[in-house]
Amino acid sequence: MPHVAFVSFTGLRICSRELLDLGMTLPGLRQRGAAIEWLPSLGLLTLAGMTPGQWTCSYHESDRANGELISRVCGEHPTLVAVSALTASILEAYDFSAELRRRRIRTVLGGLHATTCADEAGQHFDAVVVGDGEPVWGDVLRDAHDARPATVYRPARPFDLARSPVPRYDLLGAARRPRLTLQTQRGCPLACDFCAASRLLGPFREKPAANIRAELDAIRSIEPRPIIELADDNTLAGNRDHAALLDEFERSDVRYFTECDWRIGEQPELLARLAASGCVQVLVGVESLVAAPVGFGPKAADLPRMMDALLAIQAAGIAVIGCFIVGCDGETRASIDALAEFLNECPLADVQVTLQTPFPGTALRRRLERAGRILPDRDWSHYTLFDVTFQPDAMSVAELECGFRELVREVYRPEAVRCRQAIRRQTWRRHPKLGRSESEPLPLS
Numbered sequence: 001m002p003h004v005a006f007v008s009f010t011g012l013r014i015c016s017r018e019l020l021d022l023g024m025t026l027p028g029l030r031q032r033g034a035a036i037e038w039l040p041s042l043g044l045l046t047l048a049g050m051t052p053g054q055w056t057c058s059y060h061e062s063d064r065a066n067g068e069l070i071s072r073v074c075g076e077h078p079t080l081v082a083v084s085a086l087t088a089s090i091l092e093a094y095d096f097s098a099e100l101r102r103r104r105i106r107t108v109l110g111g112l113h114a115t116t117c118a119d120e121a122g123q124h125f126d127a128v129v130v131g132d133g134e135p136v137w138g139d140v141l142r143d144a145h146d147a148r149p150a151t152v153y154r155p156a157r158p159f160d161l162a163r164s165p166v167p168r169y170d171l172l173g174a175a176r177r178p179r180l181t182l183q184t185q186r187g188c189p190l191a192c193d194f195c196a197a198s199r200l201l202g203p204f205r206e207k208p209a210a211n212i213r214a215e216l217d218a219i220r221s222i223e224p225r226p227i228i229e230l231a232d233d234n235t236l237a238g239n240r241d242h243a244a245l246l247d248e249f250e251r252s253d254v255r256y257f258t259e260c261d262w263r264i265g266e267q268p269e270l271l272a273r274l275a276a277s278g279c280v281q282v283l284v285g286v287e288s289l290v291a292a293p294v295g296f297g298p299k300a301a302d303l304p305r306m307m308d309a310l311l312a313i314q315a316a317g318i319a320v321i322g323c324f325i326v327g328c329d330g331e332t333r334a335s336i337d338a339l340a341e342f343l344n345e346c347p348l349a350d351v352q353v354t355l356q357t358p359f360p361g362t363a364l365r366r367r368l369e370r371a372g373r374i375l376p377d378r379d380w381s382h383y384t385l386f387d388v389t390f391q392p393d394a395m396s397v398a399e400l401e402c403g404f405r406e407l408v409r410e411v412y413r414p415e416a417v418r419c420r421q422a423i424r425r426q427t428w429r430r431h432p433k434l435g436r437s438e439s440e441p442l443p444l445s
Contacts, residue, residue, distance in 0.1 A: 002079040002145050003056045006048055006171070007096070008041035009089035011063035013384045019405055040172055041084045042181040042231045043111060047137050049165035055079075055141065059171035063089070065096035073100070080106050080144035083125070087113045087196075087359055087383040094124040101126065106144050112200055113380075116361030118152055128152050131201050132159035132186075158202040161186060164211050166218045179229045179257070182215050183207065184245060188233040190261075191295040192287075193367070194325070196359035197233040209244040216252040230258035237261060242270060246277035255433075257281040261299045265309025271316040275432050281319040283352070284310060288328040289342065290335050294363065310348060317431030319349035319424050326404050327356035329393045336403040340410045349424040353411055354385040355404055 040061070048057045058076055062069040073081060081100055085093035090113050097107040110129035114121045121128045127143070127150040129136060135155035143150045169180065187204035188197055219226050235258045236242060249256060260282050264270055287293055292300055310320045324343070326336060343351050358365035358374060368374050373391040382389050392400045410416070428434045 001054060001056050002141075003058070003076055004048075004051060004080045004082055004141065004144075005058045005060060005073050005076055005078040006041070006044040007060045007062070007069070007073060007081055007083045008044055009063065009065075009083070009085040009092050009096075010039070010041070010061050011089070013063075013088045013381070013386075015382045015384060015387045016401065016405075018401075019386055019408065038178050039229060040169075040177070040181055042167060042183055043133065044082060044084050045167035045169060045171060046165060046183075047082065047133055048168035048171055050134060050137055051141065052138075057168065057171060059168070063092075065092045065099065070096065070099050074103055074105065078105060080108060080141065082140075083107060083109050084111050085109070085113065086111070087380050088385075090121075090380050097125050106147075108140055108144070108150075112196055113360065115200055116196075116359075122151055126150060130154045134159045134164070158205065159186075161205050161207040162211065164207060166214050169218055169222055172222075176223070179227045180219050180223065181229050181231045182212070182219065182256075183231040184212055184235060185232050185238060189237050190234065190297050190299055191363075192285075192299075193294040193363035194356060194358075195233075195295070196362050200361045204238065206238050206240045209241075209248050212245065213248045213251075216248060216254065219254070220252060226254050228254050228256040230256060232258055235260050236264050236270070236274075243273065246273050249277040249279070252278075254278050255280050257283070259283045261285065262301070262306045262309040262313075263299065265312040268312070268316075271313060271318070275316045275318055278433060279318055280428065280431060280434065281321065281349070282313060283321040283323060284313075285323045285325075286310075287323065287325050288331075288356075289324070289339055290330045291328040293325075293328065314347075314349060314423075314427045315430065317427060317429075317434065319427045321350040321352055322346065322348045323352045323354070325354060325356050326407060327388070327390075327392060327400055331392060331400070332394050333399060333403045336407050340407050343411050344416065347423060348420070349427050350420050351411060353404075353407055355388060355400075356390070357383055357385050358390055359383060 044059065048059065051057055060069060060073060083093050083097065093109060097109070100107050107125045108127040108129060109121050109125040110133045114128050115130045118128050118130050127140060129140065130152055132155050135157070136153040140153055185204070185206045187202065188195070189204045219228065237260065255278050258279060262284050264274070286306060289303065310322065313320050324339060326339070358368045368390050375389055375391060375397065378387070378389045388397050388401050391397060
């Protein structure tokens with residue numbers, strides 16, 4: 001029987017030696033890295049779910065293209081190896097593909113980086129999928145089986161999420177995972193210029209409630225009390241019937257985490273339904289305290305209004321991770337220090353700080369390229385969200401690197417982490433499905 005091996009390159013990556021060493025001493029960063037490392041590749045599991053029955057499948061994860069991974073995959077004698085990798089891990093994927101192709105094993109790459117850098121990816125893989133993988137997956141398999149020449153596959157139209165198969169969660173094996181993943185939408189109706197989210201794969205689309213029910217049932221069949229992270233860019237930003245979506249989560253009695261924007265905090269009825277459905281944590285982009293990034297649209301607002309909305313979300317029992325971006329135009333060492341002071345007093349259940357990163361395909365990258373501000377000596381492995389890859393407008397590269405390290409040291413010091421843990425516990429005690437009996441329903445992230 002023909003066999004396809006799915007391979008995902010995962011894990012938190014940091015190139016800066018100083019920041020990496022610092023991260024090893026800070027529990028908050030170690031726990032965040034562990035949570036990311038264990039998230040399965042939903043895209044690959046979805047393609048596995050629509051692979052014809054005459055094909056056998058396997059799923060592999062690694063943070064490196066090491067000999068053990070290569071031996072394990074080659075030992076299966078695959079007809080095709082399908083790879084998923086983000087920009088920061090793409091060079092590992094290229095090395096991995098080179099080793100397989102030397103052994104005459106056919107490889108295909110899909111995802112965001114492949115979509116935005118198809119010509120580059122085509123130099124390293126036998127085939128590249130640009131955009132949604134589902135519409136062309138049958139063609140990829142047929143061509144691999146028949147050993148036909150193949151380069152780039154482009155779907156004729158965006159994939160209808162109503163046709164989504166149930167992902168092959170069973171391929172993950174018996175080991176328990178901190179979280180499983182599920183997608184209820186693809187893309188985002190907003191267009192923040194720094195965002196490399198899944199809207200680069202096509203227009204914003206939402207998955208019908210019936211599909212979500214089938215996927216929740218599949219997850220529950222392998223994990224009776226799962227914790228789910230939604231692979232959504234902005235779960236409640238569209239126009240679908242939120243009640244139908246939330247009903248499915250409430251029926252399944254799961255605990256879940258998702259991403260949304262602050263505007264849900266101004267909708268008390270929606271917040272009550274969100275909590276009742278089992279949502280216990282949301283990640284919200286506050287972004288920069290220095291500049292309002294282009295493309296926010298209706299998400300743009302002053303900081304006090306946003307913070308009031310975020311505290312309203314927590315009042316409903318849903319913990320908020322506030323995301324902050326460092327390095328936007330106008331950033332100085334003084335503004336970074338001001339951000340540190342703000343975060344030390346911030347009453348949110350958790351915070352995430354990252355560097356502005358000009359990912360391929362984004363409007364931000366095009367703008368910085370036109371200005372000659374992309375650093376030529378920083379390859380794709382530096383596109384980690386924690387390494388500087390561009391020339392700041394008001395600081396030197398070294399000044400931004402130093403300021404970010406000191407911010408990380410301050411934000412994730414043990415005392416600050418313990419304070420946020422206490423806020424998280426207090427928030428979850430207000431949750432209608434948690435209370436005092438389940439004060440830590442999610443791994444820290």
